[in-house]
Amino acid sequence: MHTSISPYFQEIIDLLLELNSAELLNAKPGHCMKITGFGEAELNYILEKVRKTYPRIDSFIISDDRSSSNHISASKLIELRNKEEKPLLILIPASSRTAAEDSYGNNTFKDLSLDDIEARLKIKMLSLVPVEWYSNVVFILKSFEKQASALSNAIKYLLELKKQGFTSESIGNNLYFFGLIPDSKLFTVELQTKARLNFNMRCSSLMATFNKPIYDRISEMPIEPNSIQPYIVNFLKAESGIRNASQLFQRILENYPELNFCNWPIPELDTKGIKLFTTEISSTDFKLEEGTKVLHANSTRASKVKVKFNTQPNPSEISELRSFRIILMRVTGGAGEEVTVLKKIKNTTSGRSYREATVELHPNVVEEGSYFFKVYAEDEHGNVLNADDEFKEASIQMEWERQKTENPDLLKSSFDFKLTCDSDDFHFQVEEGEELLDNIRKDKIHNVTEAYFKFRIEDLRKGIRLQSPVPTEDSNTWQDGPKPKQLATFHIAYNTRHNYQVNIPSKLRELEWLFLNNANEIGTVVCELSPNASEIAFRSASFRSSVLNSIIDTDIVSLRQQLFKSILQSNIAGNGIVETTNLIYLRNQIEAYILSWSSWVAQLKSKLGDKLISNEEKEELQRFLAELQFSDLIKLKTNLPDGTPIEALLLSPIHPLRLSWFVQLIDHITIGK
Structure with missing residues (x-):
């Protein structure tokens, strides 16, 4: 019998099985898998396909109410799982609620996930x-x-x-x-x-x-x-x-x-004769550096740029022209990518052949990078009137005209180049404001441990006894303003000569806090970023506990809690991170934690090589070791400009490997002291 489902679900399911084909094909006896999130009809379709393509896998739909060759009760499932005679795949209806639901949790049944399937x-x-x-x-x-x-x-x-x-x-x-x-x-x-x-x-x-x-x-x-x-x-x-x-x-x-x-009687738009030219961009913050126009922005305020443009015919001669829309575009090497609409201004009755508008770029909204401006002339309905602008480069325009003559159906959008309504490119560079302590500018450093060494090196140069620096009363704190910013700044000062700031992306600080505030568990932080780099907040960010917490040595957890607490309490507010902590003072704590962690991992690997353990224990150990690789990592999801989803793994600052690097660095610098 062939189960009929919608083409949408059919494609979703076919792709899910295709992506997990290696897992299903190579499944060994005792290996348990599950698929969740579908209705009864879709699960019947999955069951038919799996039984036909992978006949050596025991596959059933979970149900305590129905009895057939396609269904299995939760209690029967436990019996079948314990036999370990074949690989096992269970299909769990979205509405399933059984008494033995915990028996097929993620610890025992690998979830063939629907994440990102659409x-x-x-x-x-x-x-x-x-x-x-x-x-x-x-x-x-x-x-x-x-x-x-x-x-x-x-x-x-x-x-x-x-x-x-x-x-x-x-x-x-x-x-x-x-x-x-x-x-x-x-x-x-x-x-x-x-x-x-x-x-x-x-x-x-x-x-x-x-x-x-x-x-x-x-x-x-x-x-x-x-x-x-x-x-x-x-x-x-x-x-x-x-x-x-x-x-x-x-x-x-x-x-x-x-x-x-x-x-429908749609108003005809005669846009062929309307052209727009963005002729000039100017700002007191612009500097020409090696042939590139650079907009030097102060992190504490917006930079103002004047955009000048004209139209043919003159703006006052275009009856349907109501407004101009100015868009910030990211440089891509081609026609560019829209970032955000900066301003919309009304057309005036002025007889001048040009118009100009002042736009603001604030470091809280716009990240460093290369940009240009695009200007659209619009009618009262928001329709673009300069939709047939020529290409900015004369050679490109000539080539377009030649190809258009040969192929009248050729679309202008197929030519990935800038138009006359686009401004010249410029680079947006953010510079920290000169926040002063006793009229001394803060030097930028990577972390507070670096500040410690800078202070001590100064003592060595002077030939005086080495001292341990003490932060001034008004420092050792985050300088967060009322509005969130792309960069978070931490101020640490020991005196007027040693006055520092640590700049770190606010998003990375948030991710680090997720680990530090879950010190009693090991796990992974999963986050999703908007493809729009100017957005300050994550779409989502959460700490996900690892299955390893069920077997991890309690001594490791205790040492981890002590270390993370010390990092958080390294400043008065209790919201420190690795970069704002003087790790010199935590060197022994870090070493004890790393040694305990390394010893436990070595024990797991040693057990795996033990010939006396059962296949079930070996498979479970392999699963734990595989999970271990993701501990203290950041799983990041976002989309490329073309919409393609992409994932990345980041090694967090509290990962044992990165902490061990700090210990090695400290020992290397302080050796022979």
């Missing part, structure tokens, strides 16, 4: 898009990437395109997945594509305002009077039972072709 499927589906339609599809997906269900909607959209075939019509017609009216002519005129989409968004939003009467919705639509309104009224009355935008607009595609957006 993001991986999106990448896979995008790889199937033909080259000629790829930029159009990506344009649609990026237009809706901030929707609440953007990822699942994108996958459903791509699946439908795959089913129907990739054409200009299908790409526009399936906009209903994102709550928009189908538009078979979305890409007919490239220069008007964005304007059509914006207009569609406005009309769709009004049509789907279900808490308003039909006639109120229609009266607010920016369309010609006495045009398509009667058709919309009849449609909304006929489909009055639908209260979901996607379902509503799907009906248009299926049953109401006259309401396809290609038949």
Whole structure:
């Protein structure tokens, strides 16, 4: 019997099994696995595929209520697990609640996780898009990437395109997945594509305002009077039972072709004659360094930049021109990547051929890097009027014109180069404000241990008895302001000559605190970063306890708690980190902790080589040693600019390896003292 499920879940499940194929293929007797998070129909589909592809694995759906060859009760599962005759895979319904739920926890059953499965499927589906339609599809997906269900909607959209075939019509017609009216002519005129989409968004939003009467919705639509309104009224009355935008607009595609957006009276936009040129950027903070314009920003205030631009025809001669939008773009070597909208200014009646606007770049919002400004001229609906600007480089423009002559269907977006509306590049460099102690500037150091050695080296140079430095009363503290910043600054001073600051990214400080405040356990910190580097906070960050806590030596935990407490209490506020702690004073504590840790790890490895232990014990030890590799690491997830998910592992400052480096450094410097 073949179980029928939606294409969406079918693709999700097929990819899940594909990603775990090696695990399933090489599973040994006694190896237990599980899959969770699906409904009954989806689990039956998984069961059929697993039993057909991996017949040597015992596979069942957990259920205490149903009795069949496909199901197994929790108590029977325990018996089967203890026999260890075959590999075992159990499928747990999302709604499962059994008395023996702990018997198939993560300690005994490896979870074939669904983490990032949708993001991986999106990448896979995008790889199937033909080259000629790829930029159009990506344009649609990026237009809706901030929707609440953007990822699942994108996958459903791509699946439908795959089913129907990739054409200009299908790409526009399936906009209903994102709550928009189908538009078979979305890409007919490239220069008007964005304007059509914006207009569609406005009309769709009004049509789907279900808490308003039909006639109120229609009266607010920016369309010609006495045009398509009667058709919309009849449609909304006929489909009055639908209260979901996607379902509503799907009906248009299926049953109401006259309401396809290609038949709507959309205002024509003649943008071909409107050009914009960003001619100059200036600031008192700009300096030319080796041919590069560098904006030197003070960390305590915003840097102001004046952006000057003009249009052809003059701004006052363009009747539909209402405003200018100035965008900060990140340099990528091509057309750039949008970072944020800095300002929107209204057009004036001034007869000048140019306009100018002052924008602010604050180090709390913008990170160091290379940027440029892009300026758009817009009408009252936010449609871009200078959508056909020429390329900034004359040679690129000439090549574009040549290729366009040979291939009239060539899209301008296929040329990844800057336009005349883009400013010159500049580098944004943040410099710490000169915060003074008795009119002495703070020197930047990497950690407080470095400050200790700088103080002692000064004594050696003077030929006086070595002293242990003592922080001044107003130092040894974080200098956090009322608003969070990208960089956190720690102030440590011993006198006017030894006045220091330690700068550390606020995100790294937060991650270190997660470890230090969970001193009674070992584990991993898992965090997710926004691809927008200017965001100060994590999307999520949490400490995850390790299964090793069930077997770890209690002496290690005790030494770990003492060490972490000493680090936290290294300043008055009790919120120290490794970088703000004088590790000279904790050298013996660190060594005791590392030696205890190393001895325990050596014992685990020694047991693994013992020929007298059972296969079950050996497999469990291997699992513990594998888990050990992730202890005190930071698992970081984010997305590349193109949306591709990426993961990285960071060795945290409290990892035994990094702590041992400090001990070796201390011993190396102080040897022979």
